Amino acid sequence: MAERVQCEFFLIRYVPDVVKGEFANIGVLLREAGRDDSAVVRFTRDWARVKCMDADADIALLEALEGEIGDRLKTVGRDAPGIKPVMEILEDTLANSVQMTEVRACLAESLPAEIEQLMKMYVEPLKVKTERKRTGRAAIAGAMRTEFERAGVWGLMRKRIAASLYTRAGDPMKIDCGYRAGSREATAGGVIRMFQAVSLEGDVEAAKGLAYSAPQLVEGVQRVERAKLELTAVVEPLRAVSDTEDEAMERYRFGVEAMERQEIRVVTLSDLARVAATARVELSV
Structure with missing residues (x-):
């Protein structure tokens, strides 16, 4: 059995009302422990929960945010230290309505497999059998x-x-x-x-x-x-x-x-x- 890799992950959340403190997890940022240059990000494809919380949510902007974070991560270790650039993006987005949790630890067989598992655990809504199939x-x-x-x-x-x-x-x-x-x-x-x-x-x-x-x-x-x-x-x-x-x-x-x-x-x-x-x-x- 292959040795598992020590990793760290952050949950990315949409918080439409900071005072109420209600939120919906919309993405995951995952990296190998101590290796900022290995970081990858994934956002949800199903924005139903965000729309339920905030009918006026700018979904196009949220979708574009994933690409912007991904582009910024490519510069980590070369033009910028750590994940600070990512935090700066989130702080400037939608008046702090997009936030990142404290770091959490996990063990992974690989980053692609682990981020998929984390998305299922923390982000993607449970699928019901009556769900209409996309065509x-x-x-x-x-x-x-x-x-x-x-x-x-x-x-x-x-x-x-x-x-x-x-x-x-x-x-x-x-x-x-x-x-x-x-x-x-x-x-x-x-x-x-x-x-x-x-x-x-x-x-x-x-x-x-x-x-x-x-x-x-x-x-x-x-x-x-x-x-x-x-x-x-x-x-x-x-x-x-x-x-x-x-x-x-x-x-x-x-x-x-x-x-x-x-x-x-x-x-x-x-x-x-x-x-x-x-x-x-x-x-x-």
Whole structure:
């Protein structure tokens, strides 16, 4: 049996009313004991409890906070000591309505496995059997994030990448996630891989939109990043949409072909483990 690693973790809480002291745990920050540069952060995907406590909660800002903390953690040990930069972010966010608990100790087989366990124990609400199953794009995006988290690379990836950085101002498209293949220190050249959840279950408008934007994204990434773009669409398997020769099947094939004509790589949910494993190798995790 592998020796467990001594770790420390902090719970990140949303406190809408400091006077009342009511809170909801929304995330976990985990690190190896004495190693600030090993710290990783994970936020919830289910904001129902936060919305129940505060109907006016800025969920978009809370979601963005996870990425901001993750980016700041990358500088720990290089540009800033300890987790002080993270505390500064929280102190400046929503008038101290996001707080971090005192440190707690734990033993872990690995950081990715332990942070998943801590999220289940302290953050994620209990799932009931009557819970409605997510479908469509939400289900694909959730599965994609889960596989990247299992591979330990989610924290190293860019999220909700604004297409307007590469196309033109005003472009509303956001690409779910991506990374530059190769060395973390690389600043130019090589390949940038981006991934977008695209559901073909209802209609193919999302597929057509991604196909339309692909040439501008490719050109823009080459111009801005001086790198080649490999754009991947993650879709449901055909059998999940229809198992007969009907309109749904034809619509599915049309969507796939529209994207592939623009050199968009199309993979299904069953390919995600392999895609995540490749990311793990390319990001040297």
